[in-house]
Structures are given as structure tokens and as C-alpha cells.
Amino acid sequence: ACFLKPETSNSSESASATITTTTTTTTTTTTADGPGYTKTVGFCRGKQTWSHGALWDCSPGSLDAAGCEAACDANPDCGAYDRPDQVGAQECCLFRAGSTGQGSAGRACFLKPETSNSSESSNTTEPCLCVFDIDRTLTGRQNDVTTCPRNKVMSGVHDGAYGSGDLTLSALAAEGIKNTFCGQCYLGVCSAGDAGGGNSKERDVLLDEVLKTPLYDALRAKISSASWWSWSNNIVSPLVLGSPNKRKQYSVESIRSWYQHNGIDIPSGNVYFFGDRRENIPPFAHLGLNAKEISCASRDKQLYGGSRMVGYCGATPEEIVAEKGVVSC
Secondary structure (H helix, E strand, C coil): CEEECCCCCCHHHHHHCCCCCCCCCEEEEEECCEEEEEEEECCEECCCCCCCCCCEEEEEECCCHHHHHHHHHHCCCEEEEEEECCCCCCCEEEEECCCEECCCCCEEEEECHHHHHHHHHHHCCCCCEEEECCCCCCECCCCCCCCCCCCEEEEEEEECCCCCEEEEECHHHHHCHHHCHHHHCEEEEECCCCCCCCCCHHHHHHHHHHCCCHHHHHHHHHCHHHHCEEECCECCCCEEECCCCCCHHHHHHHHHHHHHHCCCCCCHHHEEEEECCHHHCHHHHHHCCEEEECCCCCECCCHHHHCCCCECCCCCHHHCCCCCCEECC
């Protein structure tokens, strides 16, 4: 549950305006000193991240409701906290101002009184889109978790990109896109490869375990084509394959157009592409889209004559930040 600060007379209106497909209700508590936290339904979600890059800070640990509220009160940067919506739960995660509940049952988000107005303005913020390359971005070198200890081997799922072996998720894919700022955004894929081919286990893993954010999950439940795989010469979904290197920016722009066609207008400046292949990043400047090279600390020293053209371990969560413009390693 997510609790909003009391000053917001329109806290209910603000919570329901957030970009989700569920309706959020609010309850404001009153203390002897005046209005208390406002309770909204669901996980707290907002736009501001903590210094470590995540939306939440669960360092307070196992606290009851009173302890979690005290922890938020003691932190001047805390605008809300969430926890399981049940008596006796011992869990506490803090969030920045502007957060509110996203509507999921079983969780409550409590907003500080002072931050209710900022929550309303946050909910009217324009949507964002994160688009990811697959090979050596969402994945790493097959089966190598010695060089890449945060990666995760998906045994029995074949990956034939840049070698052959078990599909191995990068640290980003293994630990969760939703744990970065992209957890607030819609998602897309733009890859030169084929994600293992039609009806592959690799595609199933990517869709069911990696490409997960509340907004994208809700969209997939509502629009079937949000889960389709498209080829770059006929883009009818946000998951694009066979996109030529150095021309991926055009596929990403087409993904943005697909969202617009489905009633979601995402400004160019709110589109972020993340990929490991060095030559694919600079061309994004031409269309005014943001692009960032990732897997900077781990480059493949064997492929392409040792030029380090592509990544090795793939993306880490720490690299997924909302940097504007074109950023190379």
C-alpha cells in the first residue's frame, strides 16, 4: 500500500489519474496533530528515483506500519512508503515525493501530507518509453557466470546469438527492468537478431520474465499486439526484430508511432534506447531520440577482430538511467 500526505484535498482524483488500467482509491487518516498519511491502493510508483537509481529504498527493513511511517518522517526526501496491506506485516519501502499507489491488490502506498499536491502533478507527467536491444544487452555471453556473476543461465533455453549455448540473462534482465527508472515506462525491443526464431523458448522468457513493468503488463493485457514480434520491414508491435545496425533509430521511431496509434502519445524526448553495439548509438541523435551504450565495463574482446564492438556481460541495472541525448561508453 502507498500513503499520500494529507494536504491534498484532491488526493483521490490525483491517484486515479495515474497511468494504469486500474482504479485507485484513497483513505486519509487523521492524527492528534492534524491530517496523517493518505492511503492509496497498490505499490507506490512515481517518477523520482533514489541516488542508487531505484524507485524504492527498502533499507529500513522489517518494520510495522508505525515504524515505516516514522522512517519516512525522518527522511526529508521520503514522500511515501508502501508495505503489504495486511495486519502484522513487517516490511517497509520508502519512495520519493510524487509517488502514489498503482492499483494492485494486497499492497498499500501511503503518501505524506505535504506531497499530495506533487503526486497530482506527477500523475500528469508525459509517458516514457524504454527500448532495448536483446543480444549482449538483455543477454550476456552464453553460460559465462564466472566473468559475469550477476548474470543468470536459463538452462535448456537455447541462444544462438554471437555463439551458442544456454540463454544467459544479463544482470539487468535477471534483476528486473522494473527496478530501474524504466519501471515507470512502456517497453519495446529493437534487435538485429531473431530472438531465437519463431515460437522459441527465448522469446517466451523475454516476454514472460524480462519485459516486465506495470504499464507494459497492463498494456499487454489490453492490446494483444503489444505481445507480438514484428520484423523491421513491417512494424505492427513494439517488439521489433531484424532491424539493421546503424538504422535502429528508425525502428524505434516506428515503435513510438505504434504507441501513438494505440492512444499513447510519447514525446521523442521521453524515448530511451539501450544497446551494447557501439555503432548503433550515434545515429539516434538525428531523430532527437535518447540512446545509451551499455555493457561498458564488459566488452567482447574476441568478436569483430577484438574491436570491442559489442558487449559481453550485457546491461547492468546501474546503467539504465534517464540520460538525455546520445551517450557512448
